[in-house]
Amino acid sequence: MIDTVKAVKNFKWYHVSNLTPAEHQRLISEHHLTNEMINYAVDHNESVRMEYDHAADEALMVIDVISYHPKNVETRPIGILFAHGDVYTFTHEPTDYIKTVLLEPQNQQVRAADDDISAFDFIMTGLYSLMTRYVDEITDINRKRRVIQAQFADKKRTTQQMNDLLHLQTQMIYIQNSLANNHAMLDNYRTDFKKTLQDFELEHIDDVRVEVGQAEHMANLAMEVINSVSDALGNLSNRDLNWTMKVLTVYSIVLTVPTIVSGFYGENVKWLPFAAAQSGWWVTLVITAALMAIVSLLLMLSGFFRK
Structure with a gap:
């Protein structure tokens, strides 16, 4: 679906969700986007990066965001394409929520009026809120880890506890990798467009970079704690196994x-x-x-x- 979400003085924002082949051709014929950029933007497995086509006046930003599922949280790429003065966002069903976030970021960044705001600043003020969701997820993972850790006092440790910790480790790997890639991409974007961006736009991208950096630090610390807890649980399980083997040895001798x-x-x-x-x-x-x-x-x- 191609939805014209916002049309202001400086740009139009088109939100593209679950792109169909017919809509793909429409973007090429009516919006004059290149096939290569569209394919990059809708690829489920595209890596976080910037892609430029100066001849076609297109700049694609691929960035990872939180992807919500019923039982777990992962990260998935979304495409943000700046082309011909307009901006296009490409999502799939798990990441379609970003349209609401970009419209109403609900953060402390001051967004300019519709007559003055640029496409870049519009996206950056929305990305700030998207990046804060990483912090929320890391906090929730820490809460779940503390629940598992509190169960260590029980004499009987179950396989479920080990599986829960493994699940948290898997989620943290997704988050860590995405945050590191997002941070590197934003650094490169700032360097590439430093001369063309205004001071307040540079300030907003710096705010996003700082938020990503803080989330990255939290994720690394959370992963270290989870790994330590997992190692401790493994040591406790090994101790119980050693005790069992010792008791069996004593019985066999007696x-x-x-x-x-x-x-x-x-x-x-x-x-x-x-x-x-x-x-x-x-x-x-x-x-x-x-x-x-x-x-x-x-x-x-x-x-x-x-x-």
Whole structure:
């Protein structure tokens, strides 16, 4: 769908969502966009970068934003194309929410009036709000990590806790990678257009860069904590496994004693003590119990029962 969202003095904003082949051709024939730029803008797997076509007067910004799903949060690229004085945003269903955010950014940046605002400043003031959503997601991931960490006091640690931590690690990898790429792209954009941008536009792109940098720092710190918690959970699981193996070893040693005693008396050796006595069976039980107690005492003194 091609939607003319905003038409002001300096530019028009076209929002393109879930582009169809017919709409693709319409962008080429009616809006005079190049096929190459459109393909870059709608590619699900396009990397974050700037792409220029000076001959066609087109500049494409591919940037990652938060992509919301029912069970998890990932990041996906969106395309922002500056062409012939207008701006085009390209999204898919998971990222279509950006249209509302760009219209009403709800942040502390001061946006100029419609008669004065440029396409670039319009996009930058909206991108600031999109980048703050990274901070919200990192904060939510930290909250989920604290819930898992609080369960460590339980004696029984489950596979679900490990899976939850792995899920958080996966989400953080997406966020870390996207933030690093966004930061590098914005730095390059500022360098490339520094001479053509006005001071307040440079200030707004700097605000976005600072927000991305702060989110990047938070993401790195959150990832370090999650990795530490995951390692700690792994160590606790290994400790429990070692304790289980130690207990089984102790049982196997202690239970070897009855086998040894019964083996001697089962060979019908003539001169074994109490072998011919009427109460011999009970004597062998007493000998077995005494030897098991001695072995258990020796193991205890050797520290085998220490967890």
